[in-house]
Amino acid sequence: MKRVKRILIINPLENVYPYQYEMYPSGALVLIGTMLHNLGHNVKIIHMLADKVGPIELKNIVSRFKADIVGITMNTFQTKSVKEISKIVKEIDINILVVVGGPHPSALKLRIFKDFPYVDVVVVGEGEHTFLEIVEGKDLEQIKGICYNNKINEPRPLAKNLDYIPLPNLDLVDFNKNRFVGAQPVGAQPTMYIMASRGCPFHCTFCNKSIWGNTARFRKPELIIEEIKWLYEKYGVKEIFFQDDTFNLNRKWAEQIFNLIIENNLNKNIIYKTPFRANEKLVDKELLKLAKQAGFWLIFYGVESGNQDMLNRMRKGLTIREIKRAFELTHSVGLKTIGSFIIGLPGENKRTIEDTYNLWKELRPYVAGYSSAIPFPNSEFEKIVIRKGHLLIDDYDKYSLDTFVVRTDDLTKEDLEYYRRKILNKMSVIDIKRKLRHIITNREYFKEKIGNGFRNPKSIIRKFKTLIRMILRCES
Helix, strand or coil: CCCCCEEEEEECCCCCCCCCCECCCCHHHHHHHHHHHHCCCEEEEEECCCCCCCHHHHHHHHHHHCCCEEEEECCHHHHHHHHHHHHHHHHHCCCCEEEEECHHHHHHHHHHHHHCCCCCEEECCCCHHHHHHHHHCCCHHHCCCEEECCEECCCCCCCCCCCCCCCCCHHHHCCCCCCECCCCCCCCCCEEEECCEECCCCCCCCCCCCCCCCCCEECCHHHHHHHHHHHHHHHCCCEEEECCCCCCCCHHHHHHHHHHHHHCCCCCCCEEEEEECCCCCCCCHHHHHHHHHCCEEEEEEEEECCCHHHHHHCCCCCCHHHHHHHHHHHHHCCCEEEEEEEECCCCCCHHHHHHHHHHHHHHCCCEEEEEECCCCCCCHHHHHHHHHCCECCCCHHHCCCCCCCECCCCCCHHHHHHHHHHHHHHHHHHHHHHHHHHHHHCHHHHHHHHHHHHHCHHHHHHHHHHHHHHHHHHHC
């Protein structure tokens, strides 16, 4: 008879976290937690931000729970918190096995032990089956896809069939709209995500593919429909974000999902949003019309730059003409868009930044994001800036989406900060106006926002002051 184990799994704080709420529960923790719970183990999941858990609270939780294993998910923006968590665990009980996984340790592998001395095991790549074998007590030497004792085991092959993924047990994270607010903009609440596929075959230089790899794998459309029903019927979810790298990569598969949503009337009380690639061969009016009919209201496009040379340098595999075409088609069928942009990749200069800003104005996305270029570990981008001597900060604890850690041939770190701030100020006012129009025209969401305003008037005042400051900066 297998011994029931006590497993504590943690989503850490970010190095720099300007938000008060988490968008969604961690997909890795929910998946692993659900699988362990279904096997009868005692599982506790902590989202440090959503659960408002700091170092003192964490010490108390670890002491009371008496975990056999503590698992920690980690991206590059969470390194500082993971060091603190792993140290706390070992100070309480040195015998607790500390396991880390996620994109950052998967990229660095053995190098993790240098900066994280309190970590026992690193899970590399897709981690759910690997972590289950650790929990089962399998000899570490026999487990594929881990590093331990400064040794690296044979890699674990990517899962070819994703049908094993269970329906998510969101009771494990006390799921509700006040704890997890969703990826903005939100069209309805509660909002949750589904990952219907894994992997991306494209080769953008800035991307970290240490988890899902370059091979795209797709879940059965029927199982995705089952998960949509589960989220709606059990948890009252009214908006679903398909968090795939490229939802329209496999047209036949995407059409099956759209048609099944329509056939099962899951477009009546639920709305959807998802990322698309803008390539001409992947998006057309017929596909967008079908998405609209299925209840999709928002399509995310990774634009990155308005300069063709920059797109070529980052190996985006996309042209400016294709980008303009995709946005025009998407808007023509009544779908809203998000456009994401990056500033600071190799080759960036004042002219390329102006090209990007001008393209944004022409595309008129409903929402735009403009992030600083981050050289994720072992990415092609990181290799380029190290070779050029353009990596200014090599301490991952100081990395965040709003921090520049690189320069380019023509622009200093300060130049990049100035241009990003200038463009964001201009973008923000227009984006806020568009969001306000959306909230006002969405009756249910409008009522909810008004109710939240009455319950928390200080929040409304803060947001109003922020808007005024943005307008003043734009006019100056």
